Amino acid sequence: MTSSLYVINPAADFPTYFGAEVLAASGQPAGVMMADLAAATVAALAPGDFRISICDETVSPVDYDHPADWILITGKVSQRGRMTAIADAFRRRGKKVVIGGPYASLSPARLRDHCDVMVCGEAEEIAGKVFADLRAGRPNDAYFGDKPSLALTPAPRWDLYPNDRALLGAVQTSRGCPFECEFCDVIQYLGRRQRHKPIAHVIAELDALWAQGYRAAFLADDNFTAYRAHCKELLAAIADWRRDHPMDFVTQISIDATRDEELLDMCVAAGLNQVFVGIETPNIESLRETGKRQNLKINLVDEVQKLVDHGISVMGGMIVGFDHDGPNVFAQQYDFAMATAIPMFSLGALMASEATPLYDRITSEGRLLSGGVETQAVPWSSNIQSKTMSMEELHHGMKNLCNALYAPAAFGERMLRFIETFGRERKGPEPAPLDVSKLRDIERQAMQVGMDVRKMGEPEGRMWNRVWGAAVRKPSTMTIVARIMFQYAQARHMFAKGNYWEPQLAMPPAPQPARHAEPAPAE
16 A cells, blocks of 8 residues: 655744745745755655655745645754644644654654654664554554664655755765763764764765755764764765765864864865854863863864865854853853854854753753753753853843844954965865856855845945955855855844844953963973
């Protein structure tokens, strides 16, 4: 008996730094920053005779009259509200709903009443049983996956996805992270032992993305460079593949990657030109508190600059609200940011996510707050009662810091430093200048949104003229500068939607002595 599935990736509950909601807000067709790997992989895990359709709600509305036998919903904590709303709406219509993904795996009790079937953990080893039971119409209430070999992960069904409305394709080359940051839920879900997808499978998935028209992709790893020997082998394979497929890549790394000069050179040769790095804080005591040991005993400003010098743009994660963060932390974070060549920071208040050691500690101390946002992807909420400041002080300081960091003059200063130093230690040829004629429609539309930053106001216009003028004078930076300007537009859209953008606050906090992480001891 053939069954049919409607696989849904819900919209986020609010714009985030990593979204592309600004496209629709600017009058362009809706789109996403990254193609949704989860929905495409779930579709690939289903038997070949299942009839499957995928909905990415950010791109197109959910069809509540869809005739599928089963509604499958996946999502993260930042999608919790939409996940439950969509599930409830289908169940009121008599549909059977299956929910899985990261949030279902980490916080199952929050979703249990909103679905008929729950899938917790990774799905590769249990998919056969799940889909057989769905076909028979007799599924269990819940299924629990373990941590499978990534050799079992099928190539995603990109043929079912709206690829023309995603800026970046997505390939996952590993799962897990060896570090133990107290606030992070990655190791609770995916484990500390990093598992790697066979390199031949990665290259095959890149071939599929290329065939779909992608010329840039996100390597969806929590720490791409954690295991350097394997990473170098993969980078060499990607560099070889890129000789005939000039694709660019974005990923997440930890700052310890800068200790390996060969690794950085190989990243650049493989087309890796933008990375997210969890900087978190220059406050030494806060780094120790949260177990971010890889950020200690180094000068964070210098290590970030190594990446930029090689030709790798950095987006920095920044967190405020650790127990060792006093009221001066906002000035300290601003001082640190303005010393770097990092244009974009994802700034958020410390959040205790369920299943993390931080959640357990804060709960045991009686400092867990309820009723607010549960993700660090936004700056205006925390579920932790701070030890060192009131919630009003935290909120005001966060708003001030957001406005200060993204004030046109401050953002422009970091952009100019980035452009000036980008790739000055690069080995090998420089990137080709931006060729607008080769861009896909969504890429041209995103570029236009970035160009329209100059229309936001007079300060933005002055900043844009200086930044774009510098990029034109250094053509190797034009493509990445265009992407960063779009990311800036998204951040400003996010702040505006959260009632966080108040230009009168866009003044640097009072200067404070900066305490960057201590230098490494002499050998």
